[in-house]
Amino acid sequence: MKQAVYYGIEDVRIQDVEIPTPGPGEVVVQNKVTLTCGTDIKMFMRGYRYDPPHLIGHEAAGVVHAVGEGVTRFAVGDRVVAHNTAPCHQCYYCKKGNHSMCVDLPSNLGAYAEYQLIPERIVNETMFRLPDDMPYEQAALTEPLACAVYGTAQVPIELGDTVVVIGCGPIGLMFIRLAHLRGARVIAQDVNEKRLQLATKLGAQHTIAIHDGVDQVAAVKELTEDGRGVDIAIEATGLPQVWELAFDMVCPGGTVLFFGGTKKGTSVTLDCTRFHYDQITAKGIFHTTPIHVRAAFELLKMGAIHHEDFVQNSYELDDLEAAIREHARGEVIKNVIRYDV
Known part of the structure; x- marks a missing residue:
């Protein structure tokens, strides 16, 4: 064989x-x-x-x-x-x-x-x-x-919550579908227009095309009430800079799901003051x-x-x-x- x-x-x-x-x-x-x-x-x-x-x-x-x-x-x-x-x-x-x-x-x-x-x-x-x-x-x-079902189960998505999924690869698209099925308003971000079209088909209410000059955090916050940020941010790219962006997108009391695995030895920088006083929950999920x-x-x-x-x-x-x-x-x-x- x-x-x-x-x-x-x-x-x-x-x-x-x-x-x-x-x-x-x-x-x-x-x-x-x-x-x-x-x-x-x-x-x-x-x-x-x-x-x-x-x-x-x-x-x-x-x-x-x-x-x-x-x-x-x-x-x-x-x-x-x-x-x-x-x-x-x-x-x-x-x-x-x-x-x-x-x-x-x-x-x-x-x-x-x-x-x-x-x-x-x-x-x-x-x-x-x-x-x-x-x-x-x-x-x-x-x-x-x-893997997407497990990740979705680890974050407190409630009916009517706003969720952003960054990265519309296979897992990101599955997260979009599952968040939609749980009654969330979903925002999808990706660099690929075809993948954003599929994200819409799977339940994303809003899509944001990532290209030079786009402030990804501001674009997401503009789609939330009073610009406060999303309830849940799901990172699905495995890029450290996107981990940091996802953290900045959530509202006070929000949850960040770090799902995309990064290269070995990678570090990220998070705003510790905001982490503490805004009571952000950050979860790493594997498998x-x-x-x-x-x-x-x-x-x-x-x-x-x-x-x-x-x-x-x-x-x-x-x-x-x-x-x-x-x-x-x-x-x-x-x-x-x-x-x-």
Whole structure:
């Protein structure tokens, strides 16, 4: 089978390896689609926290090819989607209910491959059988949507609140949709006009095109009563300067969600006086949890978002680098690798 391996910055290679054999509790999935992701882009362009070489890709859906001893929830031929982690429920953080901080998260990287081995813990907790009418592309959105669902759940969005989402990439667009569904008035900011148009389709009441000369903070505050700022600011770019702008956009008593991961070693500067006296809440959020994965899958079954809005061009696995580079240029929201071509 063919499988992509990450060897370092701008170095992803397609290799021929044996189809994996499942051990007890494990499942092998024959992937039908894999979606490109912002994390893949960051990994390809600037490296990641794991030392290469290692597998790459984590947004896939396919058909069960083989099951290991003891697997009863799934059978060969089932159409499935598997999340990329499942917590241990044994460590300090799991026992505190902070499942995204689990110290023993099995990494389910390796979705850019014709076949993928799914660890037992994921099989038992964060793998789902697809409804007959759910396209594979729709199911493959489970992981990114789960991250947005988790992030949205961590901020106190009330009916009628004003929320700004900075960055209309895949996750930012999902935040926009979820905030809209929670009854918020949503403001979207991005440099890309096409993405702002999609933000409007997904529920943004106002859009702000970022270009030279635009005061992003002032533009947001002008859309709020008395110019006080938004109730919630969601940062979805991973740029330190945008972290600082998001902090400046919230009203006294507001909440800032720092979701976009920055480059390792990055620091930001925040106004400590305002932080203290305006009682700003700032939250850093990473990854997701099983309950939010399940919620995301249910939302996808309900059609809360549609893959046609997020998935653009199709590629073969041999052309993975081209798919990643097109995504990195911002020309698409996501691309899809298809294996039945």
